[in-house]
Amino acid sequence: MVFELKEGIFVLDELKNVSIKIGKVIEEEEEWTEPIGPTPMPGILELRNWDRKLMERYEPFYAPMSDYCNLCTMGPCDLSQNKKGACGIDLKTTKARLVTIACCIGAAAHTAHARHLLNHIIEEYGEDTPIDLGPNINVEAPNIRLICGIKPKTLGDLRAALDWAESEIVKVLHSTHIGNEEDYIDYESKAMHVSMADHVGMEVADIAQMVAYNLPKAEPDTPLVDTGFGIVDRTKPVIVVVGHNVMYARPVADYLEEQGLIDQFEIAGLCCTAHDMVRYNAKAKIFGPIYYQLRVIRAGLPDVIISDEQCIRADLLSACKSMGIPLIATSDAACRGLPNRNDDPVDEIIKDILSGKTPGVFLDDGEKLAEVAVKVAQEIFKRKQKKELFLTDEELKEEVSKCTQCMNCVFTCPHNLRIDQGMKAGQDGDYSKLSALEEVCIACGKCEQVCPKNIRIINVIMKTGYNSLVSKTGRTRVGRGPIQDTEIRNVGQPIVFGQIPGVIAAVGCINYPDVMQDIRDILEEFLKRRYIVVTSGCHAMDIGMLKDEDGQTLYEKYPGNFDAGCLVNTGSCVSNSHIAGAVIKIANIFAMRPLRGNYEEIADYTLNRVGAVGFSWGPYSHKAASIATGFNRLGVPVVVGPHGTKYRRAYIGKLWKSEKWWVYDIKSRQKVHIEPAPDVLIAAVETKEEAIVQLARLCIRPNDTSQGRQIKLTHYLELSQKYLGALPDDWHLYVRSEADLPLKMKDSLLKILEEEHGWKIDWDKKKIVEGAIRHFDAGFNPTIVEAVYEKYTKK
């Protein structure tokens, strides 16, 4: 007879011949007295009503990339004009399904990364290793507490959160199989669900690596590290790490330190591994984002490349081979066709690489990998002949002369860059047009494949734009991880009341619609206006490359605190969870709203009160889709650059539908019509000018105090006049009383309200008598969730 005790209190008395199997000992959680909320570890259905509320207001918008579906063998099916395919699915639902799949991929990437890292770390450090994120953090896993309803104290405790996330990802992925959902709103709900799980996966990954690898723990003044194409000392061997999982790059730094070689080598990273590498060892450097891969490889800068996972070019091996750079693949997610050499002796592996017998190897044994990488880099460096980067002058001339301006390149370029015009001018001896392309080119290489003359177009662009490329070398403040509880205490009230006009979070990948400088201009506009600016991932490293006329990057100009007029780099992709975490902590620490399994209430709080807006100027990964959608479910709107339209789906409210813009006011116990704030959950902008104005606009929240609204409107109106040449069309919708009006413009705005919008103004008192959607009420307490309304009106 076997008893299996899963969880609970049991009394066993006078039992004989009984063996007892204990699954897991649950310790009594004395210090977490917070009652468990309504949705701990929610399934697909638990938050469906919340999603449908959001979708009711922010209607999904679909912009298909293709008219047809060919995911099953009944097709392909022409779904144009919203026709149905052989399985019965229509175009809108197909697109919602595709977005759900993209979010599943994104969530799976972070969550598998987290699982891999956590298992490895637990094996190395033990499951009882305490989670200690420094003295200023008591709410150390806000996403996990909120979503899973657990408070992890040790690394081992993180497993339960991951178990939940993995299970939900599989369930949502299941729903995308043929013959499941037929309602696009239900797919959107699932996309939101799996994206919420993504934030749990990200949080587990970053907490695990912060604890185990002693990464910075919320300190605002982390070191500044060299960033950009021109960072490496070419008199030293260069080891380049690329991807998103620092687990494999870390042993290389350790090995070099142990051998006393760290100063004789350069370690530089591409994409988020670079962020985590410099968080681990600030002697490492950041080359740049994902689109710098071919720049760095074609220049022949690396002596060895170590790849891990996510956002790595799928032709990395052939790109490395063509430049004679050995590649070591380390992640089972991206083996790259290379032989697994974990069981072979180090010398044999090195010999095979250096002899050219193999262009690279798969190695995930950290110690072996480190030794192989260092020794191979050393030898390749010795052999390397000094060559001009990209092309010699003669080669450049020859390549350019081959162009016939057929324009195949232009019609395949993601930006439709006018390579033809650059080549034409180059043939006349003017390379300035080609050089100008360097800023926007993502070095994808599609142009080279369609060029009938086999021109090495990337090399041509990089050679002519070399000065521009090298000049973009600066310093990035190392990712600090989470936001301190004390910082939240200081800024919680001014954010919720509106005195700090907003939090702008610039995150995700980079595929700029225009010059790189725009990202700096956009963020500096808000820093100067004392918004809080947060960044991570590729955005965070690009702004580390851009210097002003004094040679300073934004990191050198603005402090790293989570405060007005400051710039916080949280770190890599997985550090995005700390940005969501900061939003959640505002509701918890400042407003004392319970977190534990209480997602809907916190998301509702955020939507109505926290003026935070996500911004991704050039998103392209699937992970960016799930990160953004996760923020949307949490009530945070997101602005994306024009490439973001290729995610196919947006959530955009309709201003004229007044019936959609309402809340329950807990104070007056009435349903109240409100201003459309925010009126968008995710939408794309086309230009820098538009981005700036939209970001300011989307910081407005129904709960703003008069002072807060006045500050937010002041910025919104000023920015609209500066960049759009006029007052915004909708400013009057956000005016509740004369106290909301920007002081300097008060009289003229009152006049416009009277003359153009028909409002009644008492000119003696300079007061608005009639016209506003609603009047300001200091005790206004908005929610769109019935359960929250009932909870607080019962008191």
Added chain:
Amino acid sequence: MASEKVSKGEKYPPPKRFQVADIQVAREATAVKPEVVAKMLNKAKNPVLVTGKFLLREPELVDIAVKFYEKGIPIIATGGSSKPLIEKGVKPLSVVYTLHQITQYMLDPDWKGFNGTAYDTVVYLGFTPYYLSRMLSAMKHFSKITTISIDEFYHPHARFSFTNLTKDKELHYEMLRKVVEGLEERK
């Protein structure tokens, strides 16, 4: 309409998708001459011009848009294109909404536009091709409004589009001027 399509042997280049991978099954835009665009706009009950980013870079496009406005076609300005237009005396219907938002509004048959009447014909000028393409795709599948792109890249998702004029900027401007010449003054 068929006889007014752009055909081989004319001075206009053939329509080639702005992006070769943007493959469509159902319907590709009819490549049209400027005279046809003008005729369609003259026949339209409530047309509107939507302007985008390239008005910030090409003064020629601003001049064309101003002429549309002077002929009585109102302008929805997006992407900051309002600024140069306002400087030339145009009063756009809106300045702050993105093309993404405007498209969402247009997809809703209940939307009465900014001037109280739903638009039946929308002309697009000065947009980033890949951005406009997605918006035109949404309009193609989920709206009955006639869409016309008069940008330099051929847009397969539009109902009507200029052919590719990317090789010859002057030809593009000439075609735009022809559209303006053909426009009748609207009351």
